[in-house]
Amino acid sequence: EAQVTQNPRYLITVTGKKLTVTCSQNMNHEYMSWYRQDPGLGLRQIYYSMNVEVTDKGDVPEGYKVSRKEKRNFPLILESPSPNQTSLYFCASSPWDRKNTEAFFGQGTRLTVV
Amino acid sequence: GESVGLHLPTLSVQEGDNSIINCAYSNSASDYFIWYKQESGKGPQFIIDIRSNMDKRQGQRVTVLLNKTVKHLSLQIAATQPGDSAVYFCAEKKGTGRRALTFGSGTRLQVQP
Numbered sequence: 010e011a012q013v014t015q016n017p018r019y020l021i022t023v024t025g026k027k028l029t030v031t032c033s034q035n036m037n038h039e040y041m042s043w044y045r046q047d048p049g050l051g052l053r054q055i056y057y058s059m060n061v062e063v064t065d066k067g068d069v070p071e072g073y074k075v076s077r078k079e080k081r082n083f084p085l086i087l088e089s090p091s092p093n094q095t096s097l098y099f100c101a102s103s104p105w106d107r108k109n110t111e112a113f114f115g116q117g118t119r120l121t122v123v
Numbered sequence: 124g125e126s127v128g129l130h131l132p133t134l135s136v137q138e139g140d141n142s143i144i145n146c147a148y149s150n151s152a153s154d155y156f157i158w159y160k161q162e163s164g165k166g167p168q169f170i171i172d173i174r175s176n177m178d179k180r181q182g183q184r185v186t187v188l189l190n191k192t193v194k195h196l197s198l199q200i201a202a203t204q205p206g207d208s209a210v211y212f213c214a215e216k217k218g219t220g221r222r223a224l225t226f227g228s229g230t231r232l233q234v235q236p
Contacts, residue, residue, distance in 0.1 A: 013166070044226075049132075051212060051228040052167070099166050110157045110216050112224055114166030 011036045015100050015115035022090055022122055030085045030118045032100030038113070039105035041083040042067065043075065045096040046117075052099065058083055059105060090122040135233040142200040144230050146213035149194060153215035156189060157224070158198045161210045170198070170211075200232075208234045 013034045022028055034041065042057035044067075054067030058077040072094055074086040083102075087094060097119050101112040136142045148156065154175055159167040173180045173187045173196075180187050186199040196213050210229045217225075 042224075049228055052226040054224075101166070108155075110155045110172040110224075111169040112167075114168070116164070117166055 011113065013100055013102055013113050013115040015098075015118050017118060018116060019119050020121070022120070024091055024122055025089050028087050028090060028120075030087075030098060030100075030120070032083045032085065032115060033081050034083075034100075034102040034113065035081065036102060036113065037080065038102035039080070041077070041100065041102045042112075043073070043083070043085045044099045044101065045069065046099060047096050055085070055098075087120075090120075092122045094120065095122050096120060132229075133231045133233065135235060136203050137235050138203060138205060140203055142198075142203045142207065142232060142234075144198045144200075144211050144213075144232065146196040146198075146227055147194060148196060148213070148215055150215060150217065150225075151191070151194065153217045155216040156187070156196050157214045157216060158185075158187060159212045159214060159226075161212065161229070163209070167212060172216075203232075203234050205234050205236065208232055 016031045039060045043055040044052040046052050053069045055069055055073050056067050056075040058064040061077055061080050064075050064077050077083055097117050099117050100115040103112040155172050157172040158170040160170050161167040171182045171185055171187050173189050184201045188197045210231050212226050212229045214224050214226045
């Protein structure tokens with residue numbers, strides 16, 4: 010089954026404690042990205058990757074890091090989480106194609122930073 | 124600046140009625156406009172898209188209309204069903220760069236039995 014898998018689904022952590030949210034896709038997609046979803050703000054892109062070892066900042070990258078060492082994996086790293094990073098996070102993947110508009114999203118990770 | 128916005132945060136309709144969800148955009152250079160559906164506890168899911176040089180596109184029970192004159196996009200759902208209850212996002216796509224998908228803030232569709 011074609012899917013994007015995120016882990017964990019839920020996470021409560023304390024300010025300053027480093028954490029990683031994993032994302033894996035099995036569709037051999039080149040393009041992967043991370044979004045955060047906050048009430049009234051829709052989905053905002055954090056980071057994206059066009060292929061292995063190619064990553065770049067999205068609209069709200071501050072406080073986040075990513076890596077793309079393998080095509081299927083795109084982890085999101087919060088080196089020192091803060092309460093304003095409490096949000097619902099989504100990983101997405103899609104083929105690298107100008108005409109392709111369909112992004113496949115994971116189930117989401119609800120992060121609470123206290 | 125660029126923006127994709129929605130007119131109403133919540134839309135309530137009766138089961139069996141047609142639903143119309145609206146969206147305004149400001150970036151005339153977008154290549155595609157897309158609608159996504161997000162059910163509770165799930166990630167967004169692609170519904171339908173329309174290329175910027177088209178006015179109308181139909182899918183299964185859904186129709187998307189694009190009015191470039193007033194920069195307006197709408198999603199029409201025929202014979203709305205309880206399973207259509209979700210948050211609907213319009214999005215725009217320009218090229219394949221970092222802003223490949225820019226999302227609006229979403230409209231919650233509530234279907235009353």
